[in-house]
Amino acid sequence: MTKKTYRDKNCDLDVLNKQIESWFSDQGYEVQGNKTEGSWCLQAQKTEGWRKAVGASRAFTILIEGQSNEFSVEVGTGEWASNLVAGGVAAVLTGGVSLIGSGLATGWAKKIEGDIWKFIEEQIIFKAKMKSERELTLLKEQESRQDKLKQLQDAFDQGFIDEVAYQAKKQEIEHKAQDNLKNTELNEKLIKLKNALDSGILSSEEYQKKKAELISQSSHAELDNKLSQLRAALASGIVNQEEFDVKAAQIQKEIAFAEKLKQLENAKNAGVITLEEFEQKKAALLA
Structure with a gap:
């Protein structure tokens, strides 16, 4: 050779x-x-x-x-x-x-x-260069998801689970993969934000403001995703209309709270309300 x-x-x-x-x-x-x-x-x-x-x-x-x-x-x-x-x-x-x-x-x-x-x-x-840590994480997540979906399909084909259980577990696997991807993206953004702080590009106040915005956006997106999952579960018969209404109301309440909290944080960051007023209003929201 x-x-x-x-x-x-x-x-x-x-x-x-x-x-x-x-x-x-x-x-x-x-x-x-x-x-x-x-x-x-x-x-x-x-x-x-x-x-x-x-x-x-x-x-x-x-x-x-x-x-x-x-x-x-x-x-x-x-x-x-x-x-x-x-x-x-x-x-x-x-x-x-x-x-x-x-x-x-x-x-x-x-x-x-x-x-x-x-x-x-x-x-x-x-x-053929070495992949970044994020690329490797995403590849592992993808391989894990595909392996789980294959095992699930095999279980369904062999009659170990019925159609309803199959669809429910399939959605669970896919949605968990989506959540992991979003968490990876959020962590990457937070790392970049911290690097900007360490290098002096952002002040401490700017850093805290941007960090709060990123976390708030991620939380809101996660709630929207949960609502979408719930609608899909209703459509596939995994939950009935009554169960859907109860869970949807809970999610909508969480979304409304997240939106009000974001408005409060914006008001605090803009100097419209003091930190003490912010904490008081936040406590009222939680009550």
Whole structure:
């Protein structure tokens, strides 16, 4: 195999492996892969015409090993593993891996090798960068949601839960994912706001005002979302009209309170009322 080593590239190796897999798939290759701790192995083989030209079961083999800031990539050809998912890297290496060219003595095969390396290095240099903490959080949330929805669908398909329970749990999973996304966005905004305070862009008073506005907006949006969820539950038969009316009245009351509290805070921040008056009026709202 032809091997290259890379250092200090801050490369997300999961992303790199997926990009290589997509490149082969787009070229019309059949692709299989396996991942172990610190190792990604991928095989790609062409159609019947390719097999006749290069030997019955030969396939391109890509092996990535290491960590984001120090890793190696190897490209060669080897036996197409009958079960790469089960056998992993060992299933490929025990079949023998050779340099491209020794078993593929054609100019166009060498061109493919060059195209592969060109693509890989473009990904390493420009695209397969480590994701931000927020991107990683969102990816994990998405994967968790998809996994839960799949398990829920399986339970429904096997008759473990009925249609009503399925729809209720599905809405619960999706709405929780939406809430998590909103919380992530709010936390990101609050961090940026704190950075603006620390760097002197905002005064302490401006910071507190903006912070209160962000939290208030988030709270109001959350209440609106709850009301939307309740309407959906009514439409799908999860709650009846009487239950809907009771819960909707409670949410509307919370929305009205949030709006009045926001107006009070605006009045306090604008100097219309004193802090003492604000606390008195706030206590009256809570009573």
